[in-house]
Amino acid sequence: GAGVSQSPSNKVTEKGKDVELRCDPISGHTALYWYRQRLGQGLEFLIYFQGNSAPDKSGLPSDRFSAERTGESVSTLTIQRTQQEDSAVYLCASSSGTGFLNTIYFGEGSWLTVV
Amino acid sequence: KNEVEQSPQNLTAQEGEFITINCSYSVGISALHWLQQHPGGGIVSLFMLSSGKKKHGRLIATINIQEKHSSLHITASHPRDSAVYICAGGFGNEKLTFGTGTRLTIIP
Numbered sequence: 001g002a003g004v005s006q007s008p009s010n011k012v013t014e015k016g017k018d019v020e021l022r023c024d025p026i027s028g029h030t031a032l033y034w035y036r037q038r039l040g041q042g043l044e045f046l047i048y049f050q051g052n053s054a055p056d057k058s059g060l061p062s063d064r065f066s067a068e069r070t071g072e073s074v075s076t077l078t079i080q081r082t083q084q085e086d087s088a089v090y091l092c093a094s095s096s097g098t099g100f101l102n103t104i105y106f107g108e109g110s111w112l113t114v115v
Numbered sequence: 116k117n118e119v120e121q122s123p124q125n126l127t128a129q130e131g132e133f134i135t136i137n138c139s140y141s142v143g144i145s146a147l148h149w150l151q152q153h154p155g156g157g158i159v160s161l162f163m164l165s166s167g168k169k170k171h172g173r174l175i176a177t178i179n180i181q182e183k184h185s186s187l188h189i190t191a192s193h194p195r196d197s198a199v200y201i202c203a204g205g206f207g208n209e210k211l212t213f214g215t216g217t218r219l220t221i222i223p
Contacts, residue, residue: 093158101146101165103160106158106160109157
């Protein structure tokens with residue numbers, strides 16, 4: 001696609017439910033990133049994919065968070081047993097190579113509210 | 116520890132003013148990114164630079180490797196420039212380290 005696409009754009013869920021957030025990166029981009037931004041705070045790194053592999057999962061806040069990527073394309077971030085502190089905007093980004101040396105393109109984000 | 120610090124946190128200026136946002140970082144940076152986040156959350160990459168200076172329209176980004184410092188300048192500022200500007204450092208891994216952002220408000 002022309003840009004990084006994320007869905008859903010907004011999600012309200014009850015505490016304890018599982019949620020899945022989807023990211024479609026720019027076609028051909030090998031690197032894919034997930035970030036989280038809580039209200040009024042800065043961006044936090046969650047996980048990075050190079051192809052379908054995730055060399056660095058160190059940013060995932062707990063074992064309730066997991067992510068996968070298939071076909072070197074779509075990625076899904078799953079949050080199990082959601083808690084109120086999971087409320088945030090989850091941003092996906094992609095780049096054509098090593099992100100810190102290439103322009104990074106961000107999606108519009110998925111706004112998650114846990115009530 | 117990889118660190119990136121921005122200043123000021125908030126900046127309000129009149130339309131037409133020259134704007135400077137500063138970013139300092141710890142040793143070991145390979146590249147520095149300037150990002151713009153609009154109200155509503157969308158983030159746009161403005162610049163990626165590892166040395167020297169880049170210019171795009173009214174925006175100019177510079178980096179001084181020796182001083183571990185980068186600046187983002189906006190000439191002839193306009194209300195549509197109002198946004199949060201974020202610098203982020205690439206320290207040789209994929210985990211960009213983000214500054215806390217500078218909230219810029221341009222008053223007509």
